Amino acid sequence: MADDMLKFVSIEQKMPDKRSSQDRVQDFSEIYDEFIPAAAKEQASRCSQCGVPYCHIHCPLGNNIPDWLRLTAEDRLEEAYELATSTNNMPEICGRICPQDRLCEGNCVIEKDFNSVTIGSVEKYIVDTAWDNGWVKPITPKQERAESVGIIGAGPAGLAAAEELRKAGFQVHIYDRHDRAGGLLVYGIPGFKLEKTVVGRRTGRLEQSGITFHLDFEVGRDATxxxxxxxHSALLIATGVYRARSLKAPGVGLRGIHEALDYLITSNKVGMGDTVAAYENGSLNAAGKNVVVIGGGDTAMDCVRTAVRQGAKSVKCLYRRDRDNMPGSVREVKNAEEEGVDFEWLCGPEAFIGDETVEKVRAYRMQLGAPDATGRQAPEPVPDSSFDLPADLAILALGFEPEDLPALFGAPELRVTRWGTVMADHSTLMTNLPGVFAAGDIVRGASLVVWAIRDGRDAAEQITSYLNTKSSESAEVADMEAAE
Incomplete structure (x- = not known):
């Protein structure tokens, strides 16, 4: 190992080549090139193979990162792939969209003095190589089981659960309201971060494995x-959270003010070849417009970078805290700035100005005051600090909340919390309805894709345990009846 690893003192951190900002804003293709094999091996060899791997500890999936970095450095890529997929159902997706700077890479022990290992890029390289070499095969269960499991939602939590349940031999059916599987991986995340073919080959593999997708299917409309x-023998609710948080401000009802997800879904559909009226008539198209995005998370970054690619006249992002306190990825902010986005830090929306259509966003300066209940400094308005920004299109990227599932699903008996998330037992992930489980954002609230994958895997484990218990009980009853 000594010859292959611990090279962080002699080899500098290097990401895969990134396309120039002038080039990449012309399309929606991913902005990073692939690692060449020699570079991936070299960067993997920088791992210190530390005794307490904080990258592993701070990964929600508990990925065996030091081990597959070592295997990559030793040119044992197929083994690295097997190890990466043993804990993660879509590692090449996490390698592209996880905020590594806040998770594995941000906790790398060499980060402070030598810059972290480029974990996400190596992860992406390993699994893209596996796809290219045909190492990724459809699932073949050792034994087929008669029980069927229905999964509501084809996002990361639902897809991860479906894969694990299919491995166990169950007959899996996924129901989703959209016309493509993938949830926000397809409709919410722009192609410059995650090209849709990457998601499509994952969902295609699940179809080849015998999982049945029921698309354009709304629970409550097509079935309660x-x-x-x-x-089904068991159900999993993995819908995610789609309802946008509202903003109360004068003029918020003017035309030209839209929710972030509506804007991103439209852009992604157009990118996949669909004709969308709201894009064609210009209402959800930033071309030639002054765009103001309100919010500081990764969704806001997706919106500003999409607007640049659509040919916006100007793009500004308003966030009520400073750069150090924003929830979005540091890399995404840097990418947005490189692409021409202007950030107005410590600013909040006061009002939207216009007759029938928005023409300006009136904002005010803010300052950070005393810490709030979460420990973060609470933003406070600065008196007499209002100023106007031209805006033909204002996008609200303030986060997401659960929809009213009991009403939507025709199931008033389904218990939810006061925040609208589905109430599930923390140990079993079962709701108050026997045989109905819930996982992902619909339980924990809006969170990261990597957490949704973890929750989906946990749900599959609990569903398997539940159905195994039911099967054993049924067998005992049958034995008793036969004995009588």
């Missing part, structure tokens, strides 16, 4: 939750 319970 109760009807699905009768059809």
């Amino acid at each position: 939750l109760g009807e699905l319970r009768e059809k």
Whole structure:
């Protein structure tokens, strides 16, 4: 190992080549090139193989990062792939979109003095190489089981659970309201971060593995939750959270003010070849417009960078805290700045100005005051600091909340918390309805894709345990009846 690893003192950190900002804003292709094999091996060899791997500890999935870095450095890529997929159902997706600067790479022990190992890029390289070499195969269960499991939601939590359940031999059916599987991986995340072919080959593999997708299917419209319970041995609710948080401000009802997800879904559909009226008529198209995005998370970064690519006249991002306190990825902010986005830090929206259509966003300066209940400094308005920004299109990227699932699903008996998330037992992930489980953002609230994958895997484990117990009980009853 000594010859292959611990090279962080002699080899500098280097990411894969990044396309120039002038080039990449012309399209929606991913901005990073692939690692060449020699570079991936070299960067993997920088790992210190530390005794307490903080990268592993701070990964929600508990990925065996030092081990597959070592295997990459030793040119044992197929083994590295097997190890990476043993804990993660879509590692090449996490390698592209995880905020590594806040998770594995941000906790790398060599980060302070030598810059972290480029974990995400190596992870992406390993699994893209596996796809290119045909190492990724459809799932072949050792034994088929008669029980069927229905999964509501084809996002990362639902897809991860489906894969694990299929490995166990269950008959898996996924129901989703959209016309493509993938959830926010397809409709919410722009192609310059995650090209849709990457998601498509994952969902295609699940179809080849015998998982049935029911698309354009709305629970409550096409079947109630109760009807699905009768059809399946167990159900998993993995819908995610889609309802945008509202903003109360004068003029918020003017035309030209839109929710972030509506804007991103439209852009992604157009990118996949769909014709969308809201894009064609210009209402959800930033071309030639002054765009103001309100928010500081990764969704806001997706919006500003999309607007640049659509040919906006100007793009500004308003965030009520400073750069150090924003929730979005540091890399995404840097990418946005390189692409021409202007950030107005410590600013909040006061009002939207216009007759029928928005023409300006009136904002005010803010300052950070005493810490709030979460420990973060609470932003406070600065008196007499208002100023106007021209805006033909204002996008609200303030986060997401759960929809009213009991009403939507025709299941008033389904218990939810006061925040609208589905109430599930922390140990079993089962809701108050026997055989109905819940996982992902619909339980924990809006969070990261990597957490959704973890939750989906945990749910699959609990569903398997539940169905195994039911099967054993049924067998005992049958034995007793036969004995009588």
